[in-house]
Amino acid sequence: MSVVEGSSGRLPVAGAAEVRRAAVRLVRADGRAFVRVLALNVLAAGAGLAGPWLLGRIIDEVRAGHGVGAVDRLASGILVCAAAQLLLARWARYAGHRFGERTLARVREEFVERTLALPASVVERAGVGDLTTRGTADVAAVGTTLRDAGPELLVCAVQALFTLAAVCLIDPLLGAVGVVGLTPIWCALRWYLRRARSGYLDQGAADSEVAEIVASTAAGARTVEAFRLAERRTAASGDALGVSRRTRLHTLYLRSVFFPVIEVSYALPVAGVLLLGGALHARGAMSLGTVVAAALYLRQFTEPLDQILVRVEQLQSSGASFARVEGLARAPRSGPDGDAPTPADDRIDVTGVRYAYERGGEVLRGVDLTVRPGERLAVVGPSGAGKSTLSRLLAGVDAPSAGTVTVGGAPVAELAPETLRRQVVLVTQEHHVFLGTVRDNLLIAEPAASDEELWAALAAVGAADWVRELPGALAAEVGSDRGRTDGSQAQQLALARVVLADPHTLILDEATALLDPATARHTERALAAVLRGRTVIAIAHRLHTAHDADRVAVMEDGLLTELGTHEELVAAEGAYAALWRTWHGTSA
Numbered sequence: 168m169s170v171v172e173g174s175s176g177r178l179p180v181a182g183a184a185e186v187r188r189a190a191v192r193l194v195r196a197d198g199r200a201f202v203r204v205l206a207l208n209v210l211a212a213g214a215g216l217a218g219p220w221l222l223g224r225i226i227d228e229v230r231a232g233h234g235v236g237a238v239d240r241l242a243s244g245i246l247v248c249a250a251a252q253l254l255l256a257r258w259a260r261y262a263g264h265r266f267g268e269r270t271l272a273r274v275r276e277e278f279v280e281r282t283l284a285l286p287a288s289v290v291e292r293a294g295v296g297d298l299t300t301r302g303t304a305d306v307a308a309v310g311t312t313l314r315d316a317g318p319e320l321l322v323c324a325v326q327a328l329f330t331l332a333a334v335c336l337i338d339p340l341l342g343a344v345g346v347v348g349l350t351p352i353w354c355a356l357r358w359y360l361r362r363a364r365s366g367y368l369d370q371g372a373a374d375s376e377v378a379e380i381v382a383s384t385a386a387g388a389r390t391v392e393a394f395r396l397a398e399r400r401t402a403a404s405g406d407a408l409g410v411s412r413r414t415r416l417h418t419l420y421l422r423s424v425f426f427p428v429i430e431v432s433y434a435l436p437v438a439g440v441l442l443l444g445g446a447l448h449a450r451g452a453m454s455l456g457t458v459v460a461a462a463l464y465l466r467q468f469t470e471p472l473d474q475i476l477v478r479v480e481q482l483q484s485s486g487a488s489f490a491r492v493e494g495l496a497r498a499p500r501s502g503p504d505g506d507a508p509t510p511a512d513d514r515i516d517v518t519g520v521r522y523a524y525e526r527g528g529e530v531l532r533g534v535d536l537t538v539r540p541g542e543r544l545a546v547v548g549p550s551g552a553g554k555s556t557l558s559r560l561l562a563g564v565d566a567p568s569a570g571t572v573t574v575g576g577a578p579v580a581e582l583a584p585e586t587l588r589r590q591v592v593l594v595t596q597e598h599h600v601f602l603g604t605v606r607d608n609l610l611i612a613e614p615a616a617s618d619e620e621l622w623a624a625l626a627a628v629g630a631a632d633w634v635r636e637l638p639g640a641l642a643a644e645v646g647s648d649r650g651r652t653d654g655s656q657a658q659q660l661a662l663a664r665v666v667l668a669d670p671h672t673l674i675l676d677e678a679t680a681l682l683d684p685a686t687a688r689h690t691e692r693a694l695a696a697v698l699r700g701r702t703v704i705a706i707a708h709r710l711h712t713a714h715d716a717d718r719v720a721v722m723e724d725g726l727l728t729e730l731g732t733h734e735e736l737v738a739a740e741g742a743y744a745a746l747w748r749t750w751h752g753t754s755a
Contacts, residue, residue: 177375178293178301180368181493186486189493193270200266207262208322211255212329217248219467220333223460230455259322267313274309274492278302281495284584288565289499296379301495304374305488312485320478323471330468334440334461338453341440341461345468348436355428356476359421360483366418367487373411380407422480429476433469440465508582510575510590513540513671513702515561519570522556530556531567532725538702540671545716546706547746552722554706555595558676561704562593574672592670598661602646605634605660609641612664624666630659672702710750719743 181189194201225241282298290298335342384391384400391400444458515538523529530553538544546554559565560572566580573579574590582590601608609621616624621641625631633656637643645652645660652660665673705712713719714733721729721736721743729736729743736743 177372178289178297178491179494179497181490181497183364183490185496186490186493189489189496193273196273197266197269200262200269204259204262204266204321205325207255207259208325209329211252211259211322212325214248214252214255215326215467216329216333216464218245219460219463220337221245221248222463223337223454223456225456226459227454227456256322260319263319263321264314267310271310271313274313274489275306278306278492278495281498285495285498286564288559296377296382297375299382300371300375300378301491305371305491308485308488309492312481312489319474320482323474323478326471327468327475330464330471334464334468337457337461337464338444340447341444341457344439344443345436345461345465348439348465349432351432351435352429352472352476355425355432356479359425359480362421363418363480363483364487364490366414366421367484368490370411370414370418371487371491373407373414377404377407377411380404418484425480426476429473433473436465436468437462508577509586510573510577510582512575513590514538514575515579515672515702516573516576517557517561517570518573520557520560520567520572521569522553522560522565522567529568530725531560533570534722534725534727536720536727536730538672538704540702541700542718543703543705543716544718544720545713546704546720546722547710547713547743548722553725554722555676557722558593558595558674558704558706561672562591562674563587564593588668589670591672591674592665592668593674593676594661594665595676598657600646600652600657600660603644604639604642605637605645606641608645608660609663609667612667613669616667620667621663624663625659627666628659628662630656630663670701672704675703675705675707710747713743713747721746 221241221244225238228237228241278301282302285298331342331345334345380400380403384404391397440461441458444453444461447453448455448458515536517534517536517538520531520534521529522531534553534557546557548554556565560567561579563572563579563582566572566578571578574582579587579591601611606618606621609624610616613620618641622631625634634640634643637645705716707713716733718731719729719733719736720727721741723742729739729741731739733747737747738744
C-alpha cells in the first residue's frame with residue numbers, strides 16, 4: 168500500500184501491484200518487439216553455452232589420445248559459437264534499446280497527459296518541487312533503466328538461466344552443488360529487496376522536498392530579502408538536506424551490506440563443483456572434461472549473475488521512481504471520468520459556502536450570493552477577507568468544504584474541464600508567458616483564431632501598440648531572454664487570451680494589479696466593452712472597479728457583509744463607505 172497522505176498535500180505513489188500492472192501494460196503495448204528481443208537473447212545465450220562444453224570435449228579428446236584434427240574441429244566450433252554469440256548479443260541489445268526508447272516515450276507522454284489533467288488545487292498543494300522531481304529525475308531514472316538496465320538485465324537473465332541449466336545437463340549432481348552454493352546470494356537478495364523499495368521511496372520523497380524548498384525560496388527571493396527570512400529559509404533547507412542525507416546513507420548502507428556478501432558468495436559454487444568433481448574424477452566416476460566444463464559454466468555464470476544483481480539494485484531505485492511517476496494515475500483529475508453535469512443557464516449561485524485550507528482555519532464562513540447572467544459584480548474587502556478564495560470556488564479550482572457553488576444548477580467543481588472553460592475563466596494577478604512567439608501564446612486560448620482575431624484581442628486589452636513594435640510582431644519570440652516581457656505586458660497577454668476564450672463568466676482576481684492605474688482602468692473598460700453581455704466578477708482593491716460595477720459585494724472575515732450598488736452602499740455608511748472614503752481621499 169502506498170499512498171501519500173492527503174493532509175500533507177503530496178502527490179500519491181503507486182503501490183507495488185500497480186507498478187507491476189503498469190509494467191505489463193507497457194510491455195503489451197509493444198509486445199512484438201519484446202518477443203523479438205527475448206528471442207534474440209535466447210539465441211545469444213544458447214550460442215554462448217557451446218564454448219565450455221566444447222572445451223570439455225577437447226580435454227577429453229586429448230586425454231583419449233585422439234589426433235589434432237578432432238581438436239581443430241572443436242576449436243573451430245568454439246570460434247564460430249563465440250562469433251555468433253557476439254553478433255546475436257549486439258543485435259539483442261540494439262533491439263532492446265529501441266524497445267526501451269519507445270516505451271520511455273510512452274511513459275513521458277502519459278506523464279505529461281496526467282500532469283495536464285491535474286486540478287490546479289492539487290498542484291498547488293503538492294508543490295512545484297514534487298511534480299518537477301517526478302518529471303525530471305524520476306522519469307530520467309526510468310529512462311535509464313529502459314534504455315540500459317532493462318535490456319542488459321534481460322540478456323543476463325537468459326544467459327544465467329541457460330548456463331545453470333547446462334551445468335545440470337552435464338551432471339545433475341554438480342548442478343545441485345552449484346545451486347546449493349548460490350544459497351547465500353539468495354538470502355542476501357531477499358534481505359536487500361525487503362528494505363530497498365521503501366528506502367528508495369523515502370529518498371525520492373526527500374529529494375522532492377529539497378527541490379520544493381529551493382524552488383519556493385528562489386521564487387520568493389525578494390520576499391525573503393524584504394522580510395529578512397534568509398536564516399529561516401536556510402534552516403528549512405538545512406533540515407530538508409539533513410533528511411535527504413539520512414535517506415541516502417540508509418540506501419548506501421543497504422548496498423554496502425548487499426554487494427560484499429555477493430562478491431564472497433560467487434566463489435562458493437565453483438569451489439563446491441571443483442571439490443566434488445575432483446573427488447569423483449579421482450575415483451574414476453567422472454571425466455576431467457566434465458569437471459572442467461561444469462566449473463567453467465559456473466565461472467561464466469558469475470558474470471551475468473553479477474550484472475543481474477547490479478541491475479537489481481538499479482531496478483529498486485528506478486522502480487521507486489516509476490512508482491512516483493505512475494502515482495499520478497491515482498491523483499484527482501480535472502473533472503469526472505463519467506457523465507458530467509450540464510449547466511442549464513449562466514446563473515451562478517453560492518449557497519451556504521464554507522471553506523478551510525488544510526493547514527489553516529476556516530476562510531469562508533457561510534457565504535450566500537447569486538450572480539445574474541450579464542451582471543458586473545465587484546467583490547471588495549480588506550486583505551484576508553476571503554475574496555481570492557471565493558474566486559477560486561467560483562472558477563471551480565477548489566470545491567467548498569460545505570455548501571454549494573453552481574452554474575446553471577450544476578456544481579462548478581464537477582464540470583468537465585472543457586465545459587468549465589466555456590463557462591468560467593479565472594484571471595489572477597499571476598501570469599505566465601510561455602516560451603514561444605506572441606502568436607503561440609495567444610493561440611493557446613483559441614487554436615483556430617486568425618491573425619485578425621489575435622490583433623483584435625490585443626487591441627481590446629491595449630497591447631496592440633507594443634506588440635507591433637516587437638521585431639516580427641506576432642512572430643516575435645517571448646518568454647525568454649531574447650523576448651522578456653514585464654509584468655504589465657504579461658498581464659495584457661493573459662487578458663488577450665481571455666478575450667479569445669470568450670467565456671460567459673469572467674472572474675478577475677486583481678488581474679490588473681501590475682498595471683499602472685491609467686492602463687488598468689483603460690484595460691478594464693476595454694474588457695467590459697468586449698465582454699458586454701457576459702458576466703464579469705471583479706475582485707480588486709482599486710475601488711473604481713466597484714464604482715463601475717452593477718453591484719458591489721463586501722467581504723469581511725470570511726463573510727459577505729454588504730451587497731448592493733455603489734450608490735446604495737455609500738449611502739448606507741457601512742464598511743464599503745469607509746473603504747470608498749479612504750481610497751478616494753488617498754487618490755485625490
